[in-house]
Amino acid sequence: MSLADLRGKTAIVGVGLAGCGEARGMTDMEILAQAATKAVADAGLTMKDMDGLCTANLMSAIWPLNVVEYLGLQPKFVEGTNVGGSAFVAHQLPSMMALATGVCDAVLVCYGSVQRTGTMGRKERTAARNVLDPNPYEAPYQPFNPPSSYALVAARHMHQYGTTRRQLAEIAVAFRRWAQLNPEAFSREPLDIETVLKARMITDPFTAYDCCLVTDGAAAYVMTRADRAKDLKKKPIYLLSNATAVWHRSVIGMRDLTVSPSKESGERAFAAAGLGPKDIDVVQVYDAFSINVILALEDLGFCKKGEGGPFVENGAIGPGGRLPVNTNGGGLSCVHPNMYGAFATIEAVRQLRGECGERQVKGAKTAVVNGNGGNAAASQSTSVLATAEAL
Amino acid sequence: MNTQEQVGAEARYQAALNEGRFLIQRCEGCGRHVFYPRVVCPHCGGDSLAWVEPKGTGVVYSTTTVRRKPEAGGDYDVSLIDLDEGVRMMSRVEGIAPTEVKIGMRVRAKVIDNKGAGLVVFTPEEAR
Incomplete structure (x- = not known):
């Protein structure tokens, strides 16, 4: 047996979003439950059919228990591994194995956060996490994390490869242009490169436009076996592969700041899928910060190491560009409720279903999703998805 | 036991x-x-x-200036330092403006008192 044996054996058959942007008055769990309900209905299934569950939350170490109780589930398969925002991509491999072996028949992957409007905001959540999970070798120097860690990554990439702030700004502008085509996106006002470059620095070389949004939002999707998927309501989107690589915890443990674990997760995921970057129609990468996109494009092999800056120039990853990346507007302009992995996955599914309206990439049959987690690209999880035609 | x-x-x-x-x-x-x-x-x-x-000497591997309002203490440096022994640590380069800290700069460690606890910071080698 190998990873390639799981190719096309499972599919995503239902997706749902809820509370994206601002969900004032709601809790993490309430919007999670709304998204889960939508995803299950989208699949043409019921909540009682969900005999597998994957979920995680930054505020609770044993969050799957909370979700089981709230939704009234009794799962035969539970996966709550939290490797940061890539978790909801990384949950796919254990789900693929559980489904393929018949341990369970339908897995609900779900997440929700009201970090923007909740009574316990981002600042309080970060302070609480620093107490529960301290890092004594970073904390006394007061990095403004996660932005400062990724800023160190960006500064090193700029030093080593000549990447420029203008190239980073190209990414923010490209995703804003996608967001303008997405009625569900949070930030849709026009944005140009000069505005990004002139904005106030937060942690050099980043301005606010290099940093993801702080929004509320919940996302859920349903996975099942390929044999069952064919009979459900929506066109199944097949999982060709998923691979996760975890290399460190924080920026002090990242050996080469210009290479992320996507190098490894991408190689494993593409090999098992039997496809390469040139075969991919649409790309969804976790853009916690602008530099993440350059690292992902390089490490996944869409361009050579060090050439990510020139690659994104002249609107190359925006609407009408050579490679459609983050077609919903990404974490930078669409939605970012602390952990974004499930949102990237859902946008890939919607593109492959052909449900994306104005922002639809015509004829998209294959997609890559690349999750990012931790304070410095610590965990990366890569998936290759495809329609039945591209199986 | x-x-x-x-x-x-x-x-x-x-x-x-x-x-x-x-x-x-x-x-x-x-x-x-x-x-x-x-x-x-x-x-x-x-x-x-x-x-x-350790010898206490090293080189700045990467650096960022964290922007903070003057009334809260002003901007400050956060750097990653590669010690000559081959290990990396997070620290702060002092003695120059945070935006003047550059990748590749040679630095030397010193231990300061940070609210009662010892803390390693660095200064540029040429400034000593």
Whole structure:
């Protein structure tokens, strides 16, 4: 047996979003439950059919228990591994194995956060996490994390490869242009490169436009076996592969700041899928910060190491560009409720279903999703998805 | 059963800093230096780590200026320093404006008092 044996054996058959942007008055769990309900209905299934569950939350170490109780589930398969925002991509491999072996028949992957409007905001959540999970070798120097860690990554990439702030700004502008085509996106006002470059620095070389949004939002999707998927309501989107690589915890443990674990997760995921970057129609990468996109494009092999800056120039990853990346507007302009992995996955599914309206990439049959987690690209999880035609 | 209280690597590192001494570890199994302090070597898995005094010199591997309002203390540097022993640590380069800290700059460690606890910061070598 190998990873390639799981190719096309499972599919995503239902997706749902809820509370994206601002969900004032709601809790993490309430919007999670709304998204889960939508995803299950989208699949043409019921909540009682969900005999597998994957979920995680930054505020609770044993969050799957909370979700089981709230939704009234009794799962035969539970996966709550939290490797940061890539978790909801990384949950796919254990789900693929559980489904393929018949341990369970339908897995609900779900997440929700009201970090923007909740009574316990981002600042309080970060302070609480620093107490529960301290890092004594970073904390006394007061990095403004996660932005400062990724800023160190960006500064090193700029030093080593000549990447420029203008190239980073190209990414923010490209995703804003996608967001303008997405009625569900949070930030849709026009944005140009000069505005990004002139904005106030937060942690050099980043301005606010290099940093993801702080929004509320919940996302859920349903996975099942390929044999069952064919009979459900929506066109199944097949999982060709998923691979996760975890290399460190924080920026002090990242050996080469210009290479992320996507190098490894991408190689494993593409090999098992039997496809390469040139075969991919649409790309969804976790853009916690602008530099993440350059690292992902390089490490996944869409361009050579060090050439990510020139690659994104002249609107190359925006609407009408050579490679459609983050077609919903990404974490930078669409939605970012602390952990974004499930949102990237859902946008890939919607593109492959052909449900994306104005922002639809015509004829998209294959997609890559690349999750990012931790304070410095610590965990990366890569998936290759495809329609039945591209199986 | 061993009921004696032990001093872990993290506590020992900080205790030395509190006395003004900056120590790192060297694995007696594989010979490589280790930072941050651990009870097992991340390179070879060996559990015999000796405390050694680094030369205290190194080079800025990457750097950022964290922007903060003047009334809150103003902008400050956060850097990653590669010590000449081959280990990397987060720190702050002092003695020059934070935006003047550059990748590749040679720096030297000093231990300062940070609210009662010893803390390693760096200054540019030429400024000494």
